[in-house]
Amino acid sequence: MSEEHFKHVISHSKEYGFVFPSSEIYDGLAAVYDYGQNGVELKKNIREYWWKSMVQLHENIVGVDASIFMAPKVWKASGHIDGFSDPLIDNKDSKKRYRADVLIEDYQEKYKKKNQKEIDKARKRFGDDFDEAQFVATNPNIARNNATIADIDAKLKDGLENDLSKVKALIEELGIACPISGSKNWTDVRQFNLMYSTQMSATDGESQIYLRPETAQGIFVNYLNVQKSGRMKIPFGIAQTGKAFRNEIVARQFIMRMKEFEQMEMQFFVAPGEEMKWYDYWKEHRLKWHTNLGTDPAKYRYHDHVKMAHYANAAVDIEYDFPFGFKEVEGIHSRTDFDLKQHEEFTGKKLQYFDNERNESYVPYVVETSLGLDRMFLVLMSTALQNEDLGDGNTRTVLKLPAALAPYQCAILPLTKKDDLPDMARRIMKDLSLDFNCYYEEKDSIGKRYRRQDAIGTPICITVDHDSLTDESVTIRFRDSMEQKRVKIADLDAIISKEVSMKELLKGLV
Numbered sequence: 001m002s003e004e005h006f007k008h009v010i011s012h013s014k015e016y017g018f019v020f021p022s023s024e025i026y027d028g029l030a031a032v033y034d035y036g037q038n039g040v041e042l043k044k045n046i047r048e049y050w051w052k053s054m055v056q057l058h059e060n061i062v063g064v065d066a067s068i069f070m071a072p073k074v075w076k077a078s079g080h081i082d083g084f085s086d087p088l089i090d091n092k093d094s095k096k097r098y099r100a101d102v103l104i105e106d107y108q109e110k111y112k113k114k115n116q117k118e119i120d121k122a123r124k125r126f127g128d129d130f131d132e133a134q135f136v137a138t139n140p141n142i143a144r145n146n147a148t149i150a151d152i153d154a155k156l157k158d159g160l161e162n163d164l165s166k167v168k169a170l171i172e173e174l175g176i177a178c179p180i181s182g183s184k185n186w187t188d189v190r191q192f193n194l195m196y197s198t199q200m201s202a203t204d205g206e207s208q209i210y211l212r213p214e215t216a217q218g219i220f221v222n223y224l225n226v227q228k229s230g231r232m233k234i235p236f237g238i239a240q241t242g243k244a245f246r247n248e249i250v251a252r253q254f255i256m257r258m259k260e261f262e263q264m265e266m267q268f269f270v271a272p273g274e275e276m277k278w279y280d281y282w283k284e285h286r287l288k289w290h291t292n293l294g295t296d297p298a299k300y301r302y303h304d305h306v307k308m309a310h311y312a313n314a315a316v317d318i319e320y321d322f323p324f325g326f327k328e329v330e331g332i333h334s335r336t337d338f339d340l341k342q343h344e345e346f347t348g349k350k351l352q353y354f355d356n357e358r359n360e361s362y363v364p365y366v367v368e369t370s371l372g373l374d375r376m377f378l379v380l381m382s383t384a385l386q387n388e389d390l391g392d393g394n395t396r397t398v399l400k401l402p403a404a405l406a407p408y409q410c411a412i413l414p415l416t417k418k419d420d421l422p423d424m425a426r427r428i429m430k431d432l433s434l435d436f437n438c439y440y441e442e443k444d445s446i447g448k449r450y451r452r453q454d455a456i457g458t459p460i461c462i463t464v465d466h467d468s469l470t471d472e473s474v475t476i477r478f479r480d481s482m483e484q485k486r487v488k489i490a491d492l493d494a495i496i497s498k499e500v501s502m503k504e505l506l507k508g509l510v
C-alpha cells in the first residue's frame, strides 16, 4: 500500500461519510475523529463480528460494559499513575514537542536504511548467487552500522531506566536536530503521563479522577462479580468493547493513533501454569479472525516483544502492513497474575478462585487479547478501497468490504421517478428493511447510482423497472462481479441473507 493510496483512503473516508475530523467547522481537534453515517455502520459491524466470535462462539466467554470512570486507586494499583508515560522533549525554537525515544529511533533508522542500500547494491552485483545472510554477517560497513545501532540502543535503555538527562545527552551527542526548524536547541527530557484527568465532586471537596487509558481494568475489578454471579469455571473469559483515552503526543497517521479510541479486549482467566498453552491458542485464533475477513495473509505478521511490560511473561503483536510499514493492530499479552494481585493488595479483598479439580485456591493468570477497533477499521478501509480498471477505458472506485460488514446490505433503485416505480420500490424496501439496512435512491442515471453504491461498499443493488410492475421480478447487481440477474421479488430476502451472512463469516472460525 503506497502513501498515495493512504491519502486516497483518508479523502474517500471523508467524501463518503465514513470518517470526519472532529469539530471540523472549528478547524478540527488534533488526533480526534468522528465517524459519519457510513463509518458508524461499518464500525458497528466490525464490533459485532468481534463480539459474536468471542462471546457467542465461546460458551466460556461472557461480556461486560464497565464505566469509563473508575475509582482513582485502580490506576495506582495497575501501575498507570507511576508508569504510563512517554519521555518528552521540546525544541525551544520551533516550539514543537517530540517523544525523545522516537527522535533517537528515527536517527537509528538512517543506519538501517544504509544497511538496506548495501544489501540492495550487492544483490544487483551478485544476481542469483546472492546469499543475503552471509553478506550481512561479513560486510564490514554493515557490522559498523549495527554496532552503532546497538550502542545507541544500550545508551537509550540506560537513560530511560535510570536517568532522563542521559537521554538528552544522547540526543545532543548524536547531533539530532528538530525536523521542522533544524535547530538543536532542546529542553530537558521529562516523563509525561498519558492519562487524562478531570475532577469529580465529592462530599469532602473535589477529587482527581482519570479517563481510562485501557478497558482491561474494568474487567479485572469485575472479575469476582462475574465469576460468582455467572458461576464461571476456569478457564473463562470476559470481553468488553469501549472507549479508552490517551494523551498521545505524537498523534498522526489518521485514525491509527488517536487521543480517544475504542478497544475490544478479552481477558482470559486460567490456572497458573496453563497460561502459555492459552497464549498460543489465542495467538493463533486471533490471527485467524483477521485473515478470515479475506485479507491477504502476507499483509499480517507476528511481532514478538523483546522488552516485556512489567506485568507480562510473553507478548506478541499482530501487525498489519500499513503504508508507513508494519504496525500493531492487536496485542496478545500473557499478563500473569499481576493485575489481580495488585488489586488484592490495594483493596485488601481476596480475588481468588477455588479450583475443585486441583482442590486449591489461587489468583488466576490472565491472557489478554487487545484489539483497536479504529485500527481495524483502517485495515479494512485500506484493503477494501480499490480503483478498478474495467477494461473498456473506464475505471470505477469500489469498496470491496466483506459483505457481512458493509454499511448497507442493499440499495433499492427505481429505474425512473415515474410510472409507479418509486411506489413499488418503497414497498420492497419496507419489507426488506425489517432484516437489512437498505439504501433508497431515485436520483441520477442508474449507472451513476451503481457507482455511488460501489463507493460505499453496498454488496447488492436492486433495480425496479417497468417489467417489475407486471412480472414481480427485479434486476439485482452484485458489487464485486458487477454481474446482473433477474430474480423474483419474493426471493430477495433469501438472496441477500445468503450474500451478507454473518453466520457464513463466523463459520470460518469454528
Ligand code: ATP
Pocket: 214, 246, 248, 255, 256, 257, 258, 259, 260, 261, 262, 263, 328, 329, 330, 331, 370, 371, 372, 373, 374, 375
Ligand atoms: P502502540 O505501541 O501503537 O502505541 P500500544 O502497545 O500502546 O500501541 P496497547 O496498549 O497494547 O497498544 O493497546 C491495544 C490496542 O489498542 C493496540 O493494538 C491498538 O490497536 C489500540 N490502540 C492503542 N493506542 C491507540 C491509539 N492511540 N489510537 C488508536 N488505537 C490505539
